[in-house]
Amino acid sequence: MRRILSGNEALARGAWEAGVKVAAAYPGTPSTELLEELARLPGVYAEWSTNEKVALDVAVGAALAGRRALAAMKHVGVNVALDSLMYASYTGLEAGLVLVSADDPAMHSSQNEQDNRRLAAFARIPCLEPSSSQECKDFMRLALELSERFDTPVMVRTTTRINHSSGIVRLDDRIELPPRREKFPRRPEKYVMVPANARQRHPAVEDRVKAVVSWAEGEDSPVAVEWRETDVGIVTAGVAYQYAREVFPTASVLKLGISYPLPVERVRAFAARVKRLVVLEELDPVIEEQVKLAGILCEGKSIFPLCGELDPTVVRERGAKAGLPVDRPPVEVPSLEKPELPARPPVLCPGCPHRSVFALLAKKKAPVSGDIGCYTLGYLPPLSALHFCGCMGASIGVAHGAAKAGISERMVAVLGDSTFFHTGLPALANVAYNRSNVLTVILDNRTTGMTGHQPNPGTGLTLQGQPAPALDFEAIARALGIERVITVEAYDTEALEKAYKELMATDEPAVLVARHACALLPEERRRWVPLEVVEEKCTGCGVCFRIGCPALLKSDELDPRTHKPLALIAPDLCTGCEVCAQLCPHDAILTRDQVALEAP
Amino acid sequence: MTPERKSFNFVMVGVGGQGTILASDILAEVGMEAGFDVKKAEVHGMSQRGGSVISHVRWDREQVFSPLVGLGEADILVAFEKLEALRFAEYLRRGGTAIVNDMEILPITVTVGGVPYPSAATLKRTLAILGATLLWVPGEELAKRAGNVKAANVVLLGAISRLLPLPEGVWWGCLERRIPPKFADLNRKAFELGRGAATVPA
Numbered sequence: 001m002r003r004i005l006s007g008n009e010a011l012a013r014g015a016w017e018a019g020v021k022v023a024a025a026y027p028g029t030p031s032t033e034l035l036e037e038l039a040r041l042p043g044v045y046a047e048w049s050t051n052e053k054v055a056l057d058v059a060v061g062a063a064l065a066g067r068r069a070l071a072a073m074k075h076v077g078v079n080v081a082l083d084s085l086m087y088a089s090y091t092g093l094e095a096g097l098v099l100v101s102a103d104d105p106a107m108h109s110s111q112n113e114q115d116n117r118r119l120a121a122f123a124r125i126p127c128l129e130p131s132s133s134q135e136c137k138d139f140m141r142l143a144l145e146l147s148e149r150f151d152t153p154v155m156v157r158t159t160t161r162i163n164h165s166s167g168i169v170r171l172d173d174r175i176e177l178p179p180r181r182e183k184f185p186r187r188p189e190k191y192v193m194v195p196a197n198a199r200q201r202h203p204a205v206e207d208r209v210k211a212v213v214s215w216a217e218g219e220d221s222p223v224a225v226e227w228r229e230t231d232v233g234i235v236t237a238g239v240a241y242q243y244a245r246e247v248f249p250t251a252s253v254l255k256l257g258i259s260y261p262l263p264v265e266r267v268r269a270f271a272a273r274v275k276r277l278v279v280l281e282e283l284d285p286v287i288e289e290q291v292k293l294a295g296i297l298c299e300g301k302s303i304f305p306l307c308g309e310l311d312p313t314v315v316r317e318r319g320a321k322a323g324l325p326v327d328r329p330p331v332e333v334p335s336l337e338k339p340e341l342p343a344r345p346p347v348l349c350p351g352c353p354h355r356s357v358f359a360l361l362a363k364k365k366a367p368v369s370g371d372i373g374c375y376t377l378g379y380l381p382p383l384s385a386l387h388f389c390g391c392m393g394a395s396i397g398v399a400h401g402a403a404k405a406g407i408s409e410r411m412v413a414v415l416g417d418s419t420f421f422h423t424g425l426p427a428l429a430n431v432a433y434n435r436s437n438v439l440t441v442i443l444d445n446r447t448t449g450m451t452g453h454q455p456n457p458g459t460g461l462t463l464q465g466q467p468a469p470a471l472d473f474e475a476i477a478r479a480l481g482i483e484r485v486i487t488v489e490a491y492d493t494e495a496l497e498k499a500y501k502e503l504m505a506t507d508e509p510a511v512l513v514a515r516h517a518c519a520l521l522p523e524e525r526r527r528w529v530p531l532e533v534v535e536e537k538c539t540g541c542g543v544c545f546r547i548g549c550p551a552l553l554k555s556d557e558l559d560p561r562t563h564k565p566l567a568l569i570a571p572d573l574c575t576g577c578e579v580c581a582q583l584c585p586h587d588a589i590l591t592r593d594q595v596a597l598e599a600p
Numbered sequence: 601m602t603p604e605r606k607s608f609n610f611v612m613v614g615v616g617g618q619g620t621i622l623a624s625d626i627l628a629e630v631g632m633e634a635g636f637d638v639k640k641a642e643v644h645g646m647s648q649r650g651g652s653v654i655s656h657v658r659w660d661r662e663q664v665f666s667p668l669v670g671l672g673e674a675d676i677l678v679a680f681e682k683l684e685a686l687r688f689a690e691y692l693r694r695g696g697t698a699i700v701n702d703m704e705i706l707p708i709t710v711t712v713g714g715v716p717y718p719s720a721a722t723l724k725r726t727l728a729i730l731g732a733t734l735l736w737v738p739g740e741e742l743a744k745r746a747g748n749v750k751a752a753n754v755v756l757l758g759a760i761s762r763l764l765p766l767p768e769g770v771w772w773g774c775l776e777r778r779i780p781p782k783f784a785d786l787n788r789k790a791f792e793l794g795r796g797a798a799t800v801p802a
Contacts, residue, residue, distance in 0.1 A: 004628050004638065029644055108643045165641040165667035166625075168632060239667070246665040312670040331672030333690045336726045341687055342715035344615065344707040346651035374649060382712050452644070545712050550650055553711050572749075 005169045007162040010133040011100060012037035013169070014140025015070050018096075019177040020044060022062030024055035026422065027451035028074030029109035030163035031102035035072055036454075039463045043174065048454055048463045051392070051422040052077035056084040056099065060153075063097035064191065066181030068144050072100040075116045076391060080423070082119065085153065089123045090201040091191050092151035095180045096144030099125075103159045105282050105309035109450075111372070111391060113307070115284035120155040120260045124205050126212050127155045127260040128222065131241040133167040135222075139257065142222065148180075150208055150215075157259070159282060161239045161309065213261045222257025223266050232324055233274030235267060235287060235298070240280045243315045250325050262290040271296050278303065278324065282310050348377050350551035351519030351528070351575030353490035354443050358385040359547045359583065360496055361412060361441075369402070371395035371415035371424070374449040378414070382548045386414065393423025396431060396440055403436040410504060414441045418448040418456035420473065431509045432480040439503055439510045442473050443490070446517040453521065477511040484510035491516050493582045519575045529576035529592045533567045537588035540564030544580040544589065552580060607660040608636075608764070609669045611691040614680030615705045616653050619753035622778065623678075624655035626757060629774040631659035634766050641667035650707075652684055676763060677732075678756055680739070681705050686723050695731045699759050701739040701752065735759065737797050746790035754787045758794025768795070 005013060011034050015023065023046040025035040039046035049055035052073040062069035073081060078101050085099065101119070104110040120127035128143050130136045136158065143154040189197050215221055229250045236244045237256040244253055254270040256262070259281075271277045271291075279288040279300035288300035303322040305314065317330045348355050358378035361368050362385040370376055370386035371394065379386035388398055399411035415424050420442050431438050448454040455461040460470035477485045484506055486499040496514060503510040517524050530551075540559035544552050544567050551573035554565035567580075567588070581589035590598065610627060614620040624640055631638040636659035643653070656669045671690050677698045679685030685700045692698060700723070709715045727734045737759045739752035746755070754775065761771045771791070779787050 002632070004625075004632055004640070032644070160643065161641055161667060164644055165639060166628060167639045167664070167667070168637065242665040242667065311668045312666045312673075316670070331670065331693075333672050334729055336689055336729055338686060338689070338726055339718055339722060340715070341683065341718060342707050342709040342713065344650075344652045344683070344687075344709070346616065346649035347708050349649060377649065380708075382708075450649075548708060548712060550708055550711070553706060 001171045002168050004166050005133045006166045007136045008033040009037045010136035010169050014137035016041040017172050017174050018141040018144045019175045020070050021067035023070040024049045024058035025072040026052045027454045028077050030160040031072050031074045032451045052081040056081040060088050063093040063095045066094045066179040068096040070098050075103040085123050088153045089125050096147040097153045098143045099155050101157045102163050117286040125153050127157050129238040129259050133169050216258050216263035217265050224255045226253040228252045230274045232276045234278050236280040240282050244280050246312050247316045249327050264294040350573045351577040353516035356493050356579045357514045358383045361385045366412045367409045369395045369399040369413045371419050373416040375443050382546050396427035399438045400431050400436045412439045417444040417458045421457045429480050432482050437507050442513045444515040449518050473513045482509045487513040490514040491577050530571035530574035532590045534588050537586050538566040540566050609674045610657040610676050611674040612655040612678045613684040613688045616650050618680045620655050623753040624657050626774050627657045633770050637664045639664040639667040689726050697733045699735045702736050742793040747786040751790035754790040755794035758791040762795050
């Protein structure tokens with residue numbers, strides 16, 4: 001059977017067909033849908049772990065228990081999991097273990113564009129790079145087999161254009177594998193990484209790299225030569241292979257399904273038969289460096305960009321400039337004489353429960369250390385209420401450091417519910433333990449918003465729909481030794497400000513939980529009621545515009561006194577959260593109740 | 601467009617939340633049903649929060665390599681929103697066709713920032729430079745007439761279908777698989793209205 005599958009769906013299908021029993025992940029673009037898809041397939045235990053390190057440990061545990069296992073995460077998630085990846089490289093496993101690293105060239109939804117092939121090399125584990133949805137499925141099985149054959153975790157490294165592109169995939173049946181163990185292994189020399197044992201393992205790891213190279217040089221590895229003309233030979237991997245085929249149809253191609261460790265002799269044999277050897281790869285020159293290190297002359301980043309993602313347009317332009325045989329000249333896009341277009345940045349949605357918090361923090365001119373999630377958008381004008389965002393969980397530690405440095409302002413750390421469990425928790429324990437006066441605001445919207453509504457430990461539900469205890473932020477904060485803890489309804493601007501003032505009046509660690517479910521959740525959508533502006537009362541003062549709600553428009557009507565545009569609410573966008581109505585100094589915006597009374 | 605054409609490149613643009621991803625899913629499936637190799641590319645995550653979104657769909661009788669359509673390579677640009685049609689006009693090839701939904705969604709840079717929203721005349725002029733055919737589709741209006749304003753993406757699929765040499769049954773078969781049975785009649789009507797609307801150039 002053939003179906004159109006995204007890379008993520010194909011990776012999930014491949015894991016399922018190859019008999020994976022346990023899969024763990026933390027949501028992160030572009031990897032998220034992999035676990036969501038796998039969780040729906042029968043015979044698999046799949047979970048959202050609290051963070052990527054935990055996810056990888058969970059997968060290691062399953063693999064030590066003799067069951068095939070998978071951990072999936074976005075590229076920066078591997079940073080969180082790196083400690084675990086490093087020990088797992090030394091210990092090896094009892095059954096196949098695959099780490100899917102979904103990189104994000106061009107940073108469509110990320111804070112950096114690190115190339116995680118470097119981390120595979122760093123951890124001395126094989127790195128497979130699928131170039132299509134079909135290969136996502138095929139390579140998942142191959143990776144599990146390699147993992148068992150060479151006693152190593154295997155990285156399947158994808159990029160946004162692999163995870164979120166779709167193509168036709170041939171489906172197969174699942175193979176049901178008997179567990180490779182009944183009991184947990186008792187092999188301390190292999191699995192207890194004290195120095196004496198680890199010293200024995202390191203040479204084994206280095207021997208393993210050599211063994212993988214020998215395999216990769218052979219006929220069974222995912223390395224393919226496509227002979228065409230021999231003026232130019234292109235060495236490529238991942239989605240860049242597709243661009244090579246598209247743009248250089250006459251060039252010979254060496255397609256590397258494995259980019260670490262590199263089958264150098266295959267490259268050397270290919271290089272010997274072409275006049276000009278060119279490496280085409282996205283981001284870092286990972287293949288190029290290995291080729292050059294082997295003493296093989298090649299070009300690569302001297303032609304193609306290192307920053308950002310490749311696409312056919314860039315590859316054709318740069319290729320043509322370097323004298324490579326392109327399919328046709330680069331398209332001359334005529335000057336379209338367009339005026340400067342208004343940008344359309346992502347924004348906090350209408351009804352977003354984070355808006356009121358940022359409106360308050362902006363009003364108070366608080367220095368805000370932010371975090372990763374929808375609420376990072378609080379940095380955008382007109383709210384402009386977030387002044388730092390680095391990575392998951394950094395908000396609290398950075399605020400604490402600034403506070404301890406003796407800064408003159410009271411630091412506020414802001415993070416979401418899922419991010420709190422991810423890496424906020426140890427940082428909050430640190431604030432409590434080392435006593436800084438950081439105010440930590442937990443934006444509890446009862447879901448993991450940015451990645452598309454995944455459950456988390458605060459929601460009372462698991463990935464596979466099982467009920468779970470909803471962890472209680474207040475109780476956790478108090479248990480850590482923080483006495484100043486207040487929870488408020490996020491849409492209630494008055495309660496929010498009162499709580500803020502109360503917490504700021506003290507000089508000790510404090511936690512404010514601003515709670516309201518994401519406006520896009522189905523049960524919230526059912527409550528949407530658009531509000532209305534009373535034109536006679538509106539003066540065009542602009543207070544409501546300052547909260548940056550997409551549903552609040554400037555009317556063509558001007559206030560006769562101020563000549564400023566009146567407010568207008570887009571009925572198809574407004575959810576009726578009433579934050580604007582509460583902030584309006586002229587009571588010019590009708591509340592839900594008032595709208596109901598007005599209705600005929 | 602001629603039936604013997606070997607390949608088709610589509611670029612679908614709009615605003616996060618408008619249903620471009622579902623429409624591009626269906627467009628890819630139609631291509632596969634009609635015997636093409638197909639690929640589709642899109643981006644999830646942050647840009648979906650009310651930002652500009654773009655999906656690429658490619659059909660080829662032999663093999664599609666790149667999932668991305670290059671600049672100047674789209675045969676058909678489908679814009680769910682007018683400003684986005686202008687923003688992504690460079691994707692359209694010379695003499696291509698732009699199907700533009702008659703819909704304005706004002707970005708925050710207009711509503712708060714005060715940057716002017718470009719006029720329809722600007723869009724027409726831009727597409728004229730490309731020698732492109734412009735088809736206006738009143739997507740929301742027709743969707744409302746069909747019974748639900750949210751079916752505007754299906755109206756636009758209907759408009760696209762008129763430009764392609766495939767039997768209507770292929771389209772409907774793919775749509776039916778994606779749509780809950782209770783909404784089948786509504787969407788059928790939306791599709792038919794869109795298919796009719798695309799014959800009337802602006």
